[in-house]
Amino acid sequence: MSNTKDNTIVIDPVTRIEGHAKITIDLDEQNRVDDARIHVTQYRGFEKICEGRPYTEMPAMTARTCGICPVSHLIASSKACDAILAVRPPKGGRNLRRIINLAQIVQSHALNFFHLSSPDFVYGMDADKADRNIFKMMQTHPEMAKEGIKLRAFGQKIIEELGGKRIHPTWIVPGGVSHTITEQMKQNILDQIPEAMAIAQKALRFFKENLPKFEKEIETFGNYDSLFMGLVNKKGNLEHYDGTLRFMDAQGNILEDGIDPRFYKDYIGEAVEEDSFLKSPYFKPLGYSKGMYRVGPLARLNVADACGTPLADRELEEFKALGKGKPVSNSFYYHYARLIEIIYGIERIEELLGEKQTLDENVRAHAGVNRNQGVGCSEAPRGTLFHDYSVDNNGIITGVNLIIATGNNNLAMNAGVKQVAQNFVDGSNVTDGALNRVEAVIRCFDPCLSCSTHALGIVSSRIELRNAKKETIKVIDRR
């Protein structure tokens, strides 16, 4: 819904994303866009809810943050618990965790591309709103819609095979995973790989062939200088489970490398905006908000030297060429990066299943509380995820800090919304196509707002009443 009251356009709710958000666009005297912002209006409070609970409950509890990417939370949470136990899971357990994490990334990326974003690619941003949805896709492109279902089913089936159920599996535990997999389970997954790969490659071809249609969007969809952050492995390659943090600037200079995620607070600050429940993390050495950075598929491919798998590496080379020697800065290419990551995920799952140790009986390390703090970090579909727990000597949680993938992108999403609004929204003639583009730039980041609005305590609750001239007439401060 939109209206132009008091020179402010409101898009509420934002569609085809997960969670609830509102965008405001402020116009100037000449009806040009002066500013635009995304406001996340959900409020959860997970960090406080968890206090007082035993650390052993944290994977299961924090996974409930989200029904879309619970596996990502299970991974980061279990890794934080590993750190509290001061153990490293056996290779078999680590491999199985890697597989389920990649399966989660494949299924999540598939849903974003095939079912949430494809109407924009197929019909264009200016298509009639009634046509720009999954129903029309089912009528005109049923094969594509079905392929999306199959690819998502591939990822979900792996999660179910390994974790016992598709959503909120409890198989990933502190110290590793609860049990190994059988040869038959392994074979079931391997049997599906050729079809999944064929679908992923076809989707990537489709996307690349259609790129010329979106020249204006490519130019203006969150196309700005920012830093990029992601995990890389020892070789500097793409990494989703372990590794160290790398920060890169818009010119491709590596600002920080090899950072142990345990020390994330030395590099990442978390600002709180008064108009959103989503925190705004930034790169501390550059300060707020100069330290705006992006995470997720685009950032991961930018900071990685290579993927490390043959098909994905071939695609990565083509992708990196878009940046002409610099990181690829346009957020529209998040979709592109997502498709490359799907290919990588499928290749890597096959590789990991081929490793002998993956079927080891020994998949879990056991210990008691050996440390009073533990940080777990992994790459979720939408970006880098941090779980930071403090416990007392009995293992009772005394403090929690979560930095969720979507939250990392908060400043960048706002910058993208403003840029798109300034390029496409004309205050005297607001078209649906223009408003769709404002939403579409958010979909590039594939935000999961349910997941990311977990903060409690320092978020201020401030209500401003403004008149038609946007003069503040009343402020209710609930801090």
Added chain:
Amino acid sequence: MQIIIGYGNELRGEDGFGIEVARRLRQSNLRDTKIITPFQLTPELCLELLGAEKITFIDAAYDPYAPYALAVPLPREEQRMSHRLSPHLLMHMLRFLYGSSCRYELFSLCCCDFDAIADDKAYHTALERVVSFITRSN
């Protein structure tokens, strides 16, 4: 074959209604029936529903104005999609993409508490009614 889908979140009080009904129905040895209990409805569920002649959805909906009424919401044109689907959109997918012509029905318990079971007696009466209805019609 009929497929019964009881879905919801058991950790959220009355939202676990669908799961609980499905669990009870599993003990009833219904003829030619498959029972599934997902957390929520997702697109890939379509693949499990192919071949069904009838699908029964059992869910809970927040409605404090008619607590514990068993409501059957009218199908409506659902344009929105996120990572979870409504029963209507799922059926739409089955029809458009896979040519399914199966019938479906939806039992939705009007709930007033997603933190606990507010009225144990009323909740279980509704549960028995759904179980009994489905069992008798099998």
